[in-house]
Amino acid sequence: MATTSPRNKAPAKQSWYKRNEIAITPWLFLMPAILMFTLYVVFPIFQSFQISLFKWDGLGSLNTHGKYVGLDNYEKLLTRDRSFNTSLWNNLKWLIFYLAAIPAGLCIALFLNQTVRGIRLYKSLFFFPFVISQIVVGLFFTWFYDPQYGLFNGIIGFIGFEPINVLGDPNLATYGIIAAGLWPQTAFCMILYLTGLNSVDPEQIEAARLDGAKGLKMLWFVILPQLRPATFIAFVVTVIGSLRSFDLIAIMTNGGPFGSTRVLSFYMFEKSLSEYGFKMGYGAAIAVILFLIMMVFIGYFLWKTYQDEKTTNR
């Protein structure tokens, strides 16, 4: 406010900046973020697309060592590459089953949302898996699933089932990894809901109770609508997280057995950066496709946020 008073006094001597202050200042504040975002996010997106049009081994410069091949990489990916299909299907499995983290997180949050002695300790214990590194989670579950010594086969053996090698079975391995991924993701959704539950309006609950709402009905018609922002964030983060799954796969199966647990991000890494992968262009094409898939969800997220902003501003 202090800056506006001199302007009122001496309008004639205003500098160009002073005259346009209102218009420029927001941009100045945004500038660092815009610069960073352009340099580290927008620019690489276009660069990836450019690389995906080349055949290049990633060593030496793209201009001298790369060979322009047009859309060949995409053509091969979409028509002739079975590993790509496997990865895409696995991504879909991740996308669907990873969403189980949302109801699971809600259940735990509802369960923990009470005032009991030491509840904070329980909350932090439940949140613990999200704090530790994904690599450690992966190692835990690798041991858990170990066909010989693992706890998992101990448990199902106790119930009377034959031992199964979860991570060694091409049909089960992906589900095994998703289950491992759900552990920290559930904790994350739980925290979102716990904070959401804090802001649930007690008066509305009171009113609902007077009207005779109870149990599931209360949850569905009174609590959940108030948790919509939390659900929205949980949904978006879980979807993006499922598409980004990489660490767990790398640590638990390394894409195996024989490539059956690959997802797009891992396949991209394998093709372009791993021990035997020298196809930078091909990897970039996978990355572009993954980006386009993600873009659907990111676009939805942005559109939704924009709509919400419009309604609140009105």
Added chain:
Amino acid sequence: MQTTLKATIASLATAVVLASPASADLTGNLRINLDTSNPAPRATMEAMISRFQALNPELNITTNVIDREAYKTQIRNFLSADAPDVLTWYAANRMTPYVDAGLFEDVSDLWAEPAIAASLASTKGALTLNGKQWGVPYTYYQIGVYYRKDIYDELGLSEPKDFSEMLANCEAMLASGRKCYTIGTKWLWTAAAWFDYISMRTHGYDYQMSFARGDVKWTDPSVYETFENWGKLVRMGAFVDDHQNKDWQQSLPFVVNGEAGGILLGNFTVAPLRTAGLTDDQLDFHQFPAIKPGIAMAEAAPTDTFHIAANGQNKDNARAFLRYLVSPAEQTIINNGDNLGQIPINSASGVSDDKFVQQGFEMLSSNSPGGVAQFFDRDFPAEMAKAAMEGMQEFMLFPDNLDDILERIESVRQDLYQE
């Protein structure tokens, strides 16, 4: 011990004469990246570097040991972004990408020096690409079957002379409630050892090399024949279960506990097996037996190498270090039974009197008339190797998928070699 000692003394003498002008008071820095992360090789390399340091007290040496599997993906980053002076890698086709990109220094000048030219001649081919040499070897080792002699004796079995004996041994082993061979295929390449040997025993060394150059279709009947032989072992249940979850280290307890008769792998297997408590009376080695009569025996003996990074800063120091590590004396020390336990590449070095090194040395020098290959994933181009080894792992689990597997590998071959 005697032969080793003599050789050591003799080679020490020559080394002093040869090395003294080169290693006189080096100054400046020397950065070394190593992939020798397993305990025995790591200690060996660190001891070797400290001996080099002692000769050159003014030199500031930085050593960086990287996990062996992780190294394989990190190499391209550090070669272009943060190049060390000296680094370890593998011979033959595995050098190609880095040579083509100009990231390895041409060290043909070293190979022209009389001391190296004469004594390293046997491995020159493996280090040569485009008519130039791109590094120096520091060790090589035999691959073969390491087996539990005490169990074989107990069951009245002997080292197999041909494939049918190998299968018969395996029957007896299975009948006794054990598995014949342990293997851990999580990192895929261990399966390639089996493929390499069965293919070379079925069709010979020259076939395998033209195969590596892409001249043989993966759907060719000859390839089916190879997999048919392998399939005999797979179908009878010769290999331990759940091998797709394990790396080779995790597969060793089966041998140690006597649950599997042996393992097909390189000589580096011996050190951990000994550490786990197996004595030399319990553990023995035999060459992979002949499959088809008339096919000359050929071996795979991977050569591990040192290179100079083209973007390194201290190339003179790096050259001095390479000269030092291939010198007969150093070669004798680092390859002896207490260290790497492998075969020195310098012909003037003494071969360790270690039982396994001796057997391997003998096998490679006198019983491998067909030729000596590097290893499947070093002879075949990287992408081809990856796709093929994945198929091999699948084959070991689901031998009935063979048609589909080979078709898939063949499509990779066509893409790769058409360009």
